[in-house]
Amino acid sequence: xxxxxxxxxxxxxxxxxxxxxxxxxxxxxxxxxxxxxxxxxxxxxxxxxxxxxxxxxxxxxxxxxxxxxxxxxxxxxxxxxxxxxxxxxxxxxxxxxxxxxxxxxxxxxxxxxxxxxxxxxxxxxxxxxxxxxxxxxxxxxxxxxxxxxxxxxxxxxxxxxxxxxxxxxxxxxxxxxxxxxxxxxxxxxxxxxxxxxxxxxxxxxxxxxxxxxxxxxxxxxxxxxxxxxxxxxxxxxxxxxxxxxxxxxxxxxxxxxxxxxxxxxxxxxxxxxxxxxxxxxxxxxx
Amino acid sequence: xxxxxxxxxxxxxxxxxxxxxxxxxxxxxxxxxxxxxxxxxxxxxxxxxxxxxxxxxxxxxxxxxxxxxxxxxxxxxxxxxxxxxxxxxxxxxxxxxxxxxxxxxxxxxxxxxxxxxxxxxxxxxxxxxxxxxxxxxxxxxxxxxxxxxxxxxxxxxxxxxxxxxxxxxxxxxxxxxxxxxxxxxxxxxxxxxxxxxxxxxxxxxxxxxxxxxxxxxxxxxxxxxxxxxxxxxxxxxxxxxxxxxxxxxxxxxxxxxxxxxxxxxxxxxxxxxxxxxxxxxxxxxxxxxxxxxxxxxxxxxxxxxxxxxxxxxxxxxxxxxxxxxxxxxxxxxxxxxxxxxxxxxxxxxxxxxxxxxxxxxxxxxxxxxxxxxxxxxxxxxxxxxxxxxxxxxxxxxxxxxxxxxxxxxxxxxxxxxxxxxxxxxxxxxxxxxxxxxxxxxxxxxxxxxxxxxxxxxxxxxxxxxxxxxxxxx
Numbered sequence: 001x002x003x004x005x006x007x008x009x010x011x012x013x014x015x016x017x018x019x020x021x022x023x024x025x026x027x028x029x030x031x032x033x034x035x036x037x038x039x040x041x042x043x044x045x046x047x048x049x050x051x052x053x054x055x056x057x058x059x060x061x062x063x064x065x066x067x068x069x070x071x072x073x074x075x076x077x078x079x080x081x082x083x084x085x086x087x088x089x090x091x092x093x094x095x096x097x098x099x100x101x102x103x104x105x106x107x108x109x110x111x112x113x114x115x116x117x118x119x120x121x122x123x124x125x126x127x128x129x130x131x132x133x134x135x136x137x138x139x140x141x142x143x144x145x146x147x148x149x150x151x152x153x154x155x156x157x158x159x160x161x162x163x164x165x166x167x168x169x170x171x172x173x174x175x176x177x178x179x180x181x182x183x184x185x186x187x188x189x190x191x192x193x194x195x196x197x198x199x200x201x202x203x204x205x206x207x208x209x210x211x212x213x214x215x216x217x218x219x220x221x222x223x224x225x226x227x228x229x230x231x232x233x234x235x236x237x238x239x240x241x242x243x244x245x246x247x248x249x250x251x252x253x254x255x256x257x258x259x260x261x262x263x264x265x266x267x268x269x270x271x272x273x274x275x276x277x278x279x280x281x282x283x284x285x286x
Numbered sequence: 287x288x289x290x291x292x293x294x295x296x297x298x299x300x301x302x303x304x305x306x307x308x309x310x311x312x313x314x315x316x317x318x319x320x321x322x323x324x325x326x327x328x329x330x331x332x333x334x335x336x337x338x339x340x341x342x343x344x345x346x347x348x349x350x351x352x353x354x355x356x357x358x359x360x361x362x363x364x365x366x367x368x369x370x371x372x373x374x375x376x377x378x379x380x381x382x383x384x385x386x387x388x389x390x391x392x393x394x395x396x397x398x399x400x401x402x403x404x405x406x407x408x409x410x411x412x413x414x415x416x417x418x419x420x421x422x423x424x425x426x427x428x429x430x431x432x433x434x435x436x437x438x439x440x441x442x443x444x445x446x447x448x449x450x451x452x453x454x455x456x457x458x459x460x461x462x463x464x465x466x467x468x469x470x471x472x473x474x475x476x477x478x479x480x481x482x483x484x485x486x487x488x489x490x491x492x493x494x495x496x497x498x499x500x501x502x503x504x505x506x507x508x509x510x511x512x513x514x515x516x517x518x519x520x521x522x523x524x525x526x527x528x529x530x531x532x533x534x535x536x537x538x539x540x541x542x543x544x545x546x547x548x549x550x551x552x553x554x555x556x557x558x559x560x561x562x563x564x565x566x567x568x569x570x571x572x573x574x575x576x577x578x579x580x581x582x583x584x585x586x587x588x589x590x591x592x593x594x595x596x597x598x599x600x601x602x603x604x605x606x607x608x609x610x611x612x613x614x615x616x617x618x619x620x621x622x623x624x625x626x627x628x629x630x631x632x633x634x635x636x637x638x639x640x641x642x643x644x645x646x647x648x649x650x651x652x653x654x655x656x657x658x659x660x661x662x663x664x665x666x667x668x669x670x671x672x673x674x675x676x677x678x679x680x681x682x683x684x685x686x687x688x689x690x691x692x693x694x695x696x697x698x699x700x701x702x703x704x705x706x707x708x709x710x711x712x713x714x715x716x717x718x719x720x721x722x723x724x725x726x727x728x729x730x731x732x733x734x735x736x737x738x739x740x741x742x743x744x745x746x747x748x749x750x751x752x753x754x755x756x757x758x759x
Contacts, residue, residue, distance in 0.1 A: 027509055037466060043559065043568035044466075069568050084466045086503040216559065216569070219464050219505060220691060221474075221531040222551035226542055233535065233542060238693070252542055255644035259544045260570045267565035 001081040013065045015074045022057030030115040031093030035218040037084040038073040048112030062111035068267040097124040099182035104130045106188020113187045121148040130170045136161035197245030207245035300402040301330035308624035315478045327412040331360035341394040347740035350374040368417040376450040382411025385736045429456035434753045437521040439506045442470025443735040444527030444726025444742035451746030453496040462504040474558040507693035530727035531691035540638030545646035549589045549685035574680020575599045581685035587618040606634040606667040649677045715745030
């Protein structure tokens with residue numbers, strides 16, 4: 001059981017949750033993730049640790065409310081307990097002084113990007129950050145990311161903040177300006193990572209992506225997270241989560257991510273109906 | 287001492303065990319075999335000849351006094367029967383259900399020469415179940431504390447056994463389990479209809495009563511390395527029983543299509559995560575109308591029978607050799623057939639065909655014939671050229687075997703491994719690293735529950751010796 005010390009909405013449908021987890025706070029390395037089980041009957045949800053405070057013994061998780069499990073978790077309150085958290089899992093990011101690193105975060109992908117960027121900066125890299133979102137309200141960790149960046153750019157699909165366009169447009173502009181880029185690190189929706197990788201491949205810029213495939217155990221035991229990398233099947237949970245973006249079969253990843261779409265929708269519908277029933281009843285707890 | 291003369295009844299037929307009817311059980315997850323009643327158990331016990339030199343004991347990896355416990359049952363001394371079992375085997379309720387007795391004790395039973403062997407496994411299960419249901423408090427007989435600390439990595443059959451043995455000797459034992467529930471393969475792998483989870487829970491509770499601490503969701507190699515356990519966490523010895531958790535795939539085209547599972551994933555979703563309760567439990571599992579399970583071992587049988595219970599209309603075993611070579615237990619094959627599982631033998635998939643959305647549509651298979659025996663002693667399957675055919679399916683489950691989980695070996699290079707990451711041990715269960723022992727599937731690459739338990743037990747003896755003497759030579 002893990003105590004929720006704080007939980008709040010930091011953007012529409014995006015929640016930040018601080019857990020009391022001293023051991024995980026001490027052991028976690030940038031790039032690693034945890035599996036979170038909200039309730040006893042809950043599924044194992046892979047989430048990246050967005051921040052940690054080893055002194056206070058805290059880890060910060062950021063998640064988007066997309067389905068039953070995450071919405072249910074978002075309804076939890078400070079002082080309550082999360083059923084279980086397992087980790088740290090996956091290989092830590094290989095962080096050295098690459099030179100100039102472009103860190104690209106899409107949507108909630110900024111959460112896992114932040115600790116890596118922070119560490120990249122500490123290691124002496126020149127950090128150019130590009131954050132993308134559909135509109136200005138959907139950005140998270142803007143201040144945090146800006147504080148660890150030498151240059152900071154934002155893009156929105158609707159033009160409400162920063163460049164009107166996609167992260168790849170900003171990246172293209174950077175490349176066109178003749179800047180030397182030693183590494184691109186992209187974390188976000190699979191489709192974003194796919195197009196970032198396609199772009200950088202044209203210019204031979206090494207590119208690292210962090211994959212968010214479906215997982216069950218997260219320890220290499222089931223293979224649910226398998227993905228083709230350079231034609232070889234890899235397990236995201238133990239071989240990743242980071243891979244060479246130029247080698248990842250994103251189309252396969254996208255299809256595999258949608259494997260349970262219909263069942264997820266069914267579970268969500270049922271959950272929302274029950275939630276409504278409970279709310280309309282009202283008064284019982286007063 | 288026995289209070290009356292034992293008059294064996296060898297001519298009586300082997301007592302059948304009551305079972306759920308196939309047409310009923312194929313759609314539920316309740317246990318298939320219901321177990322002997324007191325009367326049936328006594329009846330079967332009297333079939334035992336009480337040999338002076340019992341051969342059955344030689345076939346038991348943990349050397350249970352088989353005639354002894356059977357005699358107790360025959361005489362109605364069920365509690366004594368239970369404690370006789372426990373002296374050798376810390377998990378009799380589990381072994382009575384999942385041991386391959388037909389290849390071990392029962393294979394050597396002298397009764398089997400002329401008649402059918404005594405149903406040793408069923409009697410073992412009876413004695414254990416009887417004790418569990420009696421509500422009696424178990425007398426654990428624990429020696430005084432030694433002040434020594436042992437870490438057990440993995441809570442499967444090897445780890446649980448090793449923990450129990452060491453706790454009895456008065457050592458302070460902590461089990462580290464990667465998943466959120468203890469039991470290892472007994473919980474994530476073996477389905478409820480073959481081994482009810484309640485039984486594993488009781489055994490785990492017993493260990494806790496013996497003073498064993500169980501830390502779940504604690505992944506060694508990630509949360510702590512073995513070195514950290516020994517140097518920082520104050521453990522005097524470590525036992526690695528991390529099992530064969532790495533699923534193998536065939537390496538054929540289409541294996542990453544949607545609807546293709548490893549047996550590990552499929553069974554974990556259903557057993558550990560309770561996907562059969564979806565959406566009440568959050569983890570989903572996809573089951574199509576036509577399900578093909580590739581492989582012929584016990585895991586394949588578990589997967590195919592689970593698929594039926596989840597509502598598959600047709601469930602197939604696809605196996606490249608013939609029926610005689612099927613590695614699964616006879617009983618499991620028999621049960622699967624009774625439940626309507628269809629066997630496509632001498633057949634091997636060469637490719638999985640998907641539809642435009644990335645979902646499995648069919649298996650491309652090839653017919654096989656058997657050639658000369660290979661290094662495993664089984665006749666080698668050879669593809670028959672030009673015999674390819676398409677077999678429409680919605681779900682494919684790969685049950686072609688598992689390998690050792692590499693997490694520990696990756697972070698602890700001073701533990702020597704053989705090929706495929708199997709940890710090397712000596713005859714006492716010692717690894718190449720001082721104070722570190724191993725047993726179970728992590729050293730065999732994949733075997734049975736009882737073999738893992740046997741190794742857990744043997745390692746416990748060696749650990750006890752090491753803790754007492756400090757000698758590592």
